[in-house]
Amino acid sequence: MDGDGAGDWRPMVRDLIHRTERELLTVLDGLAPELIDELPEPGTNSVGRLLWHLTRSDDRNVSELLSGLLERRHGRAVRPAGG
Numbered sequence: 312m313d314g315d316g317a318g319d320w321r322p323m324v325r326d327l328i329h330r331t332e333r334e335l336l337t338v339l340d341g342l343a344p345e346l347i348d349e350l351p352e353p354g355t356n357s358v359g360r361l362l363w364h365l366t367r368s369d370d371r372n373v374s375e376l377l378s379g380l381l382e383r384r385h386g387r388a389v390r391p392a393g394g
Contacts, residue, residue, distance in 0.1 A: 320376060320380070324373055324376065327369060327372070327373075328369065328373075331365060331366065331369050334365070335362060335365070335366075338358065338362065339358075339362075342358065346358065347359040348360075
């Protein structure tokens with residue numbers, strides 16, 4: 312525990328970021344750059360768009376985690392940057 316009752320969340324965040332990085336590299340390995348924005352079928356998302364969603368979700372999750380920790384520590388709501 313690090314004093315705020317949340318335990319040490321840093322390894323979890325580090326693992327999340329490293330896992331996302333590994334998955335991105337696996338998906339992109341051997342993929343021709345011109346295919347990143349190509350739609351597999353009309354009405355679907357491109358690989359690039361799906362990867363953006365994945366990384367944006369990680370960003371949102373980390374921001375929410377940090378906001379909650381800061382709120383508990385300082386006793387007031389903290390708005391994440393860009394949020």
